[in-house]
Amino acid sequence: MEGLSERIAVVTSPEPLHPPRIVIVGAGFGGLSAATRLGRAEADVTVIDRHNHHLFQPLLYQIATAALSPADIAAPIRSILGRQRNTRVMLGTVTGIDVAGHAVMLGERRIPYDYLVIATGAQDAYFGHDEWATVTLSLKDVEEARAMRRRILIAFEHAEDSDDEAERRRLMTFVIVGGGPTGVELAGALAELSKATLARDFRRIDPTAARIILVEGGPRLVASFPPRLSAVAARALTRLGVELRLGVPVTDCDSNGVLLGVERIESRTVIWAAGVAASPAAQWLGVEAGRGGRLTVGPDLSLPEHPEIFVIGDTALVAGPGGDPLPGVAPVAKQQGTYVARAIIGRLTGRTPPPFRYRNAGNLATIGRREAIADFGWLRLSGRPAWLLWSVVHIYFLIGFRNRLVVAMEWLWSYLTYQRGARLITDERIETAPDQGLMGGHDDGSRATSSTT
Amino acid sequence: MEGLSERIAVVTSPEPLHPPRIVIVGAGFGGLSAATRLGRAEADVTVIDRHNHHLFQPLLYQIATAALSPADIAAPIRSILGRQRNTRVMLGTVTGIDVAGHAVMLGERRIPYDYLVIATGAQDAYFGHDEWATVTLSLKDVEEARAMRRRILIAFEHAEDSDDEAERRRLMTFVIVGGGPTGVELAGALAELSKATLARDFRRIDPTAARIILVEGGPRLVASFPPRLSAVAARALTRLGVELRLGVPVTDCDSNGVLLGVERIESRTVIWAAGVAASPAAQWLGVEAGRGGRLTVGPDLSLPEHPEIFVIGDTALVAGPGGDPLPGVAPVAKQQGTYVARAIIGRLTGRTPPPFRYRNAGNLATIGRREAIADFGWLRLSGRPAWLLWSVVHIYFLIGFRNRLVVAMEWLWSYLTYQRGARLITDERIETAPDQGLMGGHDDGSRATSSTT
Numbered sequence: 001m002e003g004l005s006e007r008i009a010v011v012t013s014p015e016p017l018h019p020p021r022i023v024i025v026g027a028g029f030g031g032l033s034a035a036t037r038l039g040r041a042e043a044d045v046t047v048i049d050r051h052n053h054h055l056f057q058p059l060l061y062q063i064a065t066a067a068l069s070p071a072d073i074a075a076p077i078r079s080i081l082g083r084q085r086n087t088r089v090m091l092g093t094v095t096g097i098d099v100a101g102h103a104v105m106l107g108e109r110r111i112p113y114d115y116l117v118i119a120t121g122a123q124d125a126y127f128g129h130d131e132w133a134t135v136t137l138s139l140k141d142v143e144e145a146r147a148m149r150r151r152i153l154i155a156f157e158h159a160e161d162s163d164d165e166a167e168r169r170r171l172m173t174f175v176i177v178g179g180g181p182t183g184v185e186l187a188g189a190l191a192e193l194s195k196a197t198l199a200r201d202f203r204r205i206d207p208t209a210a211r212i213i214l215v216e217g218g219p220r221l222v223a224s225f226p227p228r229l230s231a232v233a234a235r236a237l238t239r240l241g242v243e244l245r246l247g248v249p250v251t252d253c254d255s256n257g258v259l260l261g262v263e264r265i266e267s268r269t270v271i272w273a274a275g276v277a278a279s280p281a282a283q284w285l286g287v288e289a290g291r292g293g294r295l296t297v298g299p300d301l302s303l304p305e306h307p308e309i310f311v312i313g314d315t316a317l318v319a320g321p322g323g324d325p326l327p328g329v330a331p332v333a334k335q336q337g338t339y340v341a342r343a344i345i346g347r348l349t350g351r352t353p354p355p356f357r358y359r360n361a362g363n364l365a366t367i368g369r370r371e372a373i374a375d376f377g378w379l380r381l382s383g384r385p386a387w388l389l390w391s392v393v394h395i396y397f398l399i400g401f402r403n404r405l406v407v408a409m410e411w412l413w414s415y416l417t418y419q420r421g422a423r424l425i426t427d428e429r430i431e432t433a434p435d436q437g438l439m440g441g442h443d444d445g446s447r448a449t450s451s452t453t
Numbered sequence: 454m455e456g457l458s459e460r461i462a463v464v465t466s467p468e469p470l471h472p473p474r475i476v477i478v479g480a481g482f483g484g485l486s487a488a489t490r491l492g493r494a495e496a497d498v499t500v501i502d503r504h505n506h507h508l509f510q511p512l513l514y515q516i517a518t519a520a521l522s523p524a525d526i527a528a529p530i531r532s533i534l535g536r537q538r539n540t541r542v543m544l545g546t547v548t549g550i551d552v553a554g555h556a557v558m559l560g561e562r563r564i565p566y567d568y569l570v571i572a573t574g575a576q577d578a579y580f581g582h583d584e585w586a587t588v589t590l591s592l593k594d595v596e597e598a599r600a601m602r603r604r605i606l607i608a609f610e611h612a613e614d615s616d617d618e619a620e621r622r623r624l625m626t627f628v629i630v631g632g633g634p635t636g637v638e639l640a641g642a643l644a645e646l647s648k649a650t651l652a653r654d655f656r657r658i659d660p661t662a663a664r665i666i667l668v669e670g671g672p673r674l675v676a677s678f679p680p681r682l683s684a685v686a687a688r689a690l691t692r693l694g695v696e697l698r699l700g701v702p703v704t705d706c707d708s709n710g711v712l713l714g715v716e717r718i719e720s721r722t723v724i725w726a727a728g729v730a731a732s733p734a735a736q737w738l739g740v741e742a743g744r745g746g747r748l749t750v751g752p753d754l755s756l757p758e759h760p761e762i763f764v765i766g767d768t769a770l771v772a773g774p775g776g777d778p779l780p781g782v783a784p785v786a787k788q789q790g791t792y793v794a795r796a797i798i799g800r801l802t803g804r805t806p807p808p809f810r811y812r813n814a815g816n817l818a819t820i821g822r823r824e825a826i827a828d829f830g831w832l833r834l835s836g837r838p839a840w841l842l843w844s845v846v847h848i849y850f851l852i853g854f855r856n857r858l859v860v861a862m863e864w865l866w867s868y869l870t871y872q873r874g875a876r877l878i879t880d881e882r883i884e885t886a887p888d889q890g891l892m893g894g895h896d897d898g899s900r901a902t903s904s905t906t
Contacts, residue, residue, distance in 0.1 A: 082654040409859065409862070
């Protein structure tokens with residue numbers, strides 16, 4: 001495959017004064033695959049991202065549940081691409097695209113391109129209730145994961161400290177909206193955090209009594225898996241003490257709980273893992289967005305009216321073999337990134353690339369430390385074998401040798417001890433400032449508790 | 454020593470209706486030593502801290518320079534003390550002490566005590582220029598360390614992106630004020646970050662050309678060490694490319710640089726590692742503070758007028774063997790914590806404890822990855838042996854087996870590769886928000902750079 005780039009002898013770019021300029025927006029799985037594949041092309045490659053690091057998003061829930069540190073699952077984009085002399089990395093936020101003028105806009109600044117790859121991923125969608133974003137927690141980047149970790153750990157601290165029985169119950173009730181892989185993995189990890197890791201560390205509350213409720217609007221969990229594996233996931237979560245509410249839509253959310261049809265659940269921690277929508281790429285380009293805000297692309301993943309603009313990963317709407325859209329998962333984004341790099345190199349040499357075709361790389365999800373489900377089409381696994389497979393695959397794909405070793409060690413450690421490595425509450429002064437002192441802030445004058453037995 | 458607590462058969466507390474209530478404020482080295490030593494006493498122990506974690510402060514500079522993750526050097530206080538059934542941990546900020554009423558105040562809330570241990574550490578002092586706190590960076594907790602890491606990494610990003618030569622120089626100039634152990638260790642780590650780790654990762658700037666300037670008002674670095682070792686530290690830093698300014702006071706600071714007498718140094722990153730003052734304990738107690746805001750205590754570390762209040766660690770002013778005050782370092786705090794726990798247990802059984810006496814545990818500092826200095830009074834080391842000793846000691850004292858392993862691995866890895874494990878810029882949206890786009894925010898319309906060679 002590297003032969004492709006070596007064969008470029010004559011550059012057929014319309015502007016022969018400079019090498020073709022390829023701009024890649026987003027350094028997730030898709031953008032990074034494209035960038036590394038273009039590392040030896042005779043082109044100027046620019047990678048723009050809002051963050052300085054590539055994030056291994058499938059493990060983000062482990063930061064939120066205090067199992068891993070952010071640095072364990074992130075690697076600096078500059079250091080990944082540091083050896084590619086034709087590649088420049090820019091830290092910046094795209095504000096628009098000048099389609100006619102062939103330039104990406106970063107505020108007032110223009111980054112011109114001959115070829116553009118849009119790999120900006122997805123963001124949360126709230127089914128038309130954008131106000132729910134302010135009262136729920138979500139999980140898309142390191143900051144959000146850290147905020148979730150803080151909120152979860154602080155909830156137990158507040159509960160330990162509260163003399164109000166109703167408030168204590170609210171604090172120890174965690175609602176996760178969305179029964180996809182993220183929701184299922186979060187629910188499992190949260191159950192183990194409260195029932196094992198924190199079990200002995202408090203005096204007035206019993207963390208093992210925390211309620212974890214997983215809400216899914218559809219009839220079954222992880223609907224992208226076959227029904228048999230959905231049932232495995234449901235059983236495993238129930239065994240961990242997670243309460244399931246299937247086929248129940250969320251009708252309202254506020255900072256004290258959620259409404260599920262007629263059932264009101266009081267909770268101070270509502271986690272949103274329900275819908276994703278593509279990043280605002282459609283708006284930047286001034287084109288009509290398809291399902292889920294995604295952009296419909298041609299067989300070579302370029303826009304029908306703009307063959308110089310490619311869209312990949314969660315931002316693109318591409319039909320899979322069965323006709324359904326390909327899911328927003330890492331293997332799809334990676335294969336598309338690689339494909340697009342080869343397509344651009346092909347175009348530069350005047351060749352038309354064959355259409356993109358997805359090779360099914362399988363579908364994996366884990367539920368706590370014992371159970372996982374795996375679907376490869378021809379092979380379906382659950383139980384310990386799937387869990388082992390899940391661990392190996394995730395460690396293998398973590399970018400950077402160092403991160404792999406650290407994550408493997410953390411997992412081994414927490415598997416053996418049930419302890420968690422990253423149980424930090426930081427920024428808590430911000431969180432507690434309004435109360436001036438302890439978060440609960442009541443004044444009973446009595447001895448707060450008797451701690452001896 | 455544990456025999457002491459087992460021998461308490463008769464509790465002679467003035468209020469026999471409940472076990473004596475011991476409140477410890479601060480879970481640093483001092484507070485935690487006292488708490489663990491009281492774990493088997495027949496008393497109700499309450500540990501109050503603003504953070505949920507104990508922090509291994511001597512390694513905080515390694516977070517600031519992207520070598521370690523916060524979780525590597527922090528452990529949850531609850532989990533450290535989780536097995537002590539007589540101990541309660543509270544997350545909260547002390548706002549005052551009702552000395553007459555024997556209660557610690559958390560806002561409106563009262564935590565009553567029979568014995569109080571104040572171990573609240575130190576905070577930065579700006580020699581009467583508190584406004585400098587807003588334009589310099591400091592290093593006392595995880596948040597500050599993370600902020601410093603972000604600012605340092607972002608400075609290189611901005612420099613890469615800037616077309617203004619003067620601004621670029623300002624961004625690539627780092628000033629560290631204070632030549633004590635923290636300043637020296639930071640300067641060494643920062644030199645290695647720019648000259649090795651980041652060296653190849655940029656296209657327009659040369660990170661190895663970054664200036665690192667260490668400013669010390671006194672005549673020599675690390676004045677708590679013998680002069681010969683100060684000279685070793687100075688030579689080692691110079692070899693790493695750090696510029697030294699000794700005997701030079703800082704006369705002004707702003708967000709674009711510092712004034713050293715008549716010399717103005719333009720810099721966007723000024724780090725304050727100069728003076729420490731004790732926490733506001735004197736103010737809480739309504740007593741006169743001694744040198745550096747510290748509290749003068751009696752031979753048993755209690756306050757002269759309040760034998761039920763003990764003050765330890767950086768907050769206490771205790772004369773050492775030579776008459777000079779004991780330094781604000783971990784071994785002093787730990788020995789004082791242990792002593793106070795035994796003193797309280799002694800008091801409960803009607804015995805008067807012998808006066809506190811510090812056993813010199815030595816003094817260590819490291820300069821980059823090759824050099825360190827160690828002073829045990831009877832033994833003085835520098836070079837590779839001191840560096841090895843420093844590594845072993847710091848790993849050994851890191852609380853928790855897990856952290857030790859992870860830190861050892863990170864160090865081995867970075868020693869072999871010059872890579873750093875925690876090069877993350879997070880919260881950067883907050884940092885860049887005003888510019889709406891790229892941080893530099895200029896508008897030249899031209900191709901920003903040519904990245905091929």
